[in-house]
Amino acid sequence: MRREVGKAVVGQEAAVSGLIVALLAKGHVLLEGVPGVAKTLLVRTLSQALDLDTKRVQFTPDLMPGDVTGSLVYDAKTGEFEFRRGPVFTNILLADEINRTPPKTQSSLLEAMEERQVSTDGVTQPLAEPFVVAATMNPIEYEGTYTLPEAQLDRFLLKLVLDVPERDIEVEVLRRHSAGFNPRDLTGAGVTAVLGAADLAEAQVAAAATGVSPDVLSYIVDLARATRRSPSVRMGVSPRGTTALLSAAKAWAWLSGYSWVTPDHVQAMVLPVWRHRLQLRPEAELEGVASDAILRSIMQQVQVPI
DSSP states (O other): OHHHHHTTOOSOHHHHHHHHHHHHHTOEEEEEOOTTSSHHHHHHHHHHTEESOEEEEEOOTTOOHHHHHEEEEEETTTTEEEEEEOTTSSSEEEEETGGGSOHHHHGGGHHHHHHSEEEETTEEEEOOSSOEEEEEEOSSOOTTOOOOOHHHHTTEEEEEEOOOOOHHHHHHHHHHHHTTOOTTOTTTTTOOOOEEHHHHHHHHHHHHTOBOOHHHHHHHHHHHHHHHHOTTEEEOOOHHHHHHHHHHHHHHHHHTTOSBOOHHHHHHHHHHHHTTTOEEOHHHHHTTOOHHHHHHHHHHHSOOOO
16 A cells, blocks of 8 residues: 555655554544645545545535535436435545535534434435545635534544655655656556455454553553643543544554554554544633644653553
């Protein structure tokens, strides 16, 4: 997977690892970064490397919930209404610039993300397996954007931050473009599918079977409880956040070749799993306190099991 993604995306190894962790842990991913750091290209390339169905939705201010989940359409031949499935009925849904659509449409994804189903007119339609939402978001542009509801943020397993690349990586990007690389033609770049649904399901089972000691479970809970006591935090990590951290730590441990989760695996996943789950106090936000800084401080304060 890394080799195939590397044919189109230079750098961003941490984001690639996060996306693979999300696939293994059956979670959703929020990609945040300024325009032009390959957020959409990264998801498109990952999808190309998977033998799975992929759909993309460009979230706009006029997008309606039915445009995402589907809607009832009148069939003149039968005289009845039939449900026409929306793009959410896929394996990987690329929700591009998700914060550009109103909360009403954003919330249409809640049931799909949590329950893996869509309910319309009293009928429940199950989604395909696997189902992953990879959403992109621009953090610096506020005009014409909407804040994601806290309930929806909590449904994302990971929030990955893509930074502007280092100088040598940016030089390599230009070298590839100079040699004829076209980001719109991933097939021409040599990206091929190397993993299917059956392979992914087998890997998910193996990752979920990674062992966890009682001390590590207690460590995760202690970290979560410390976020709730932090003076800068209005609302800390919920029990859903602790289970999300456990799933991500298991996936990362399995990817790293371990059969048991260690405190190092937990610490590696704390920032991407919890950075979007903390609700800071207004005074902390005015002072410019960041969630990442709070979480790093908590990891230094909470005793690590030996």
